[in-house]
Amino acid sequence: MQTGHGNDIYDYADIRCDFSSNIPYRNESETIADYLKSHMDTIRNYPDPNSRKLTSQLADFHAVSPDNILVTNGSAEAFYLLAHLFQHRKSVIPYPAFSEYEDACRTYRHEISFLPIGSLQDTPHFEVDMAWFGVPNNPDGTLVSNDTISRFCSKNHHTCFVVDAAYDELCPRNESVKELQGRFKNLIIVHSLTKTFGIPGLRLGYIVADQQIIDGIRSLRPPWSVNVLALEAGSFILENRNRLLPDAASLCAESARLQQEINALPQFEVTASPSNFFLVKMTEGTAAELKQFLIDKSGLLIRDAANFRGLTPQHFRISVQDEVWNHQLIKALKLFYTRY
The missing domain is CATH 3.40.640.10 (Type I PLP-dependent aspartate aminotransferase-like (Major domain))
Known part of the structure; x- marks a missing residue:
């Protein structure tokens, strides 16, 4: 079994929001x-x-x-x-x-x-x-x-x-x-x-x-x-x-908005997805570095996608969360490239 699936919260303390799992955040x-x-x-x-x-x-x-x-x-x-x-x-x-x-x-x-x-x-x-x-x-x-x-x-x-x-x-x-x-x-x-x-x-x-x-x-x-x-x-x-059943239409509309916001950042390229989750590729640095930075600085967890066949150490996966946390993610992504 491959390790490093999404929702690996057992490996970390103080995760405040989990973007790594494809489970819809709005659920019953x-x-x-x-x-x-x-x-x-x-x-x-x-x-x-x-x-x-x-x-x-x-x-x-x-x-x-x-x-x-x-x-x-x-x-x-x-x-x-x-x-x-x-x-x-x-x-x-x-x-x-x-x-x-x-x-x-x-x-x-x-x-x-x-x-x-x-x-x-x-x-x-x-x-x-x-x-x-x-x-x-x-x-x-x-x-x-x-x-x-x-x-x-x-x-x-x-x-x-x-x-x-x-x-x-x-x-x-x-x-x-x-x-x-x-x-x-x-x-x-x-x-x-x-x-x-x-x-x-x-x-x-x-x-x-x-x-x-x-x-x-x-x-x-x-x-x-x-x-x-x-x-x-x-x-x-x-x-x-x-x-x-979750409201898939509104969930994926939020996903589309988050995809656009991340894709507008110069260091990230989003693979457009019709679902509540999507792939992102970094132009600088690695997803492993970004993942640890987000955990340490903001308590946010993303899915390092480097262990998917055909992807690279620059790929990570995001599952949309509510508007407040999505905004926090955008702020943290911007901060990652200005930390030095």
């Missing part, structure tokens, strides 16, 4: 926590190893059979289960990308090839067993359209396409990758309930895929991998989804 995690407080007695029993209640709720929400759903211990478990099912096969991973795709594939001895994320949509044929990418992609926010994904699946029957939809609901647009579910046997969509709803500590995700793939994965997983509180939270979310 307190509401979910309050609900779980009244259901703590559920820990006296083992969780349902088949997650039947939540699976049924998710099947209804996605209009698929429960046989097409597998609830997992976060997206990460889903990636490792899928890599295990296809062990010793060939995979392609566009870069930069979430490191767990590559880590999972290496764990299960995949032969891995890479291509720049900008080349993905123009790729006509895939001579691999699996292709992995996010929609929107982490860390740069690249979007692959539903038409493109449909073309991939229909023209490459021998390839399974693993689409990480962790941030799908945090990126307002006219289409959702959810609309493709059930249309292609070689399309596997991995969802996260923890990112959208601000509960990453609970670890809760799920896979929507063809029944044959779900059956194969189910046989590989350890029993009770999803704890009872996570299952309870998932059911509560599905029952109250509309009121618990």
Whole structure:
């Protein structure tokens, strides 16, 4: 497992605002926590190893059979289960990308090839067993359209396409990758309930895929991998989804404003993103130096993105926060280059 993901607050004291994590700062995690407080007695029993209640709720929400759903211990478990099912096969991973795709594939001895994320949509044929990418992609926010994904699946029957939809609901647009579910046997969509709803500590995700793939994965997983509180939270979310969903449109409007402000600073170049997070490249210094400076001087935490394949020591990632903290970040970024 690669270290140095976002939200590495355990390594630092006195973090006042976390720009490093892609979790939306406007979320209803307190509401979910309050609900779980009244259901703590559920820990006296083992969780349902088949997650039947939540699976049924998710099947209804996605209009698929429960046989097409597998609830997992976060997206990460889903990636490792899928890599295990296809062990010793060939995979392609566009870069930069979430490191767990590559880590999972290496764990299960995949032969891995890479291509720049900008080349993905123009790729006509895939001579691999699996292709992995996010929609929107982490860390740069690249979007692959539903038409493109449909073309991939229909023209490459021998390839399974693993689409990480962790941030799908945090990126307002006219289409959702959810609309493709059930249309292609070689399309596997991995969802996260923890990112959208601000509960990453609970670890809760799920896979929507063809029944044959779900059956194969189910046989590989350890029993009770999803704890009872996570299952309870998932059911509560599905029952109250509309009121618990963050306002993605306003969140991403704030992100766009922050991107413009940072890009206006002469020492920073922003990769435009339609999501609540985005990449920035420094023209001088390193992201590691900037990260430590921001921690020491302002208690602000950013994501040093140097350990993403294809990026440089000058890259860092930002997830938008509220207006007050965004203003503090801009002030601190300006101060970084005037500190001498």
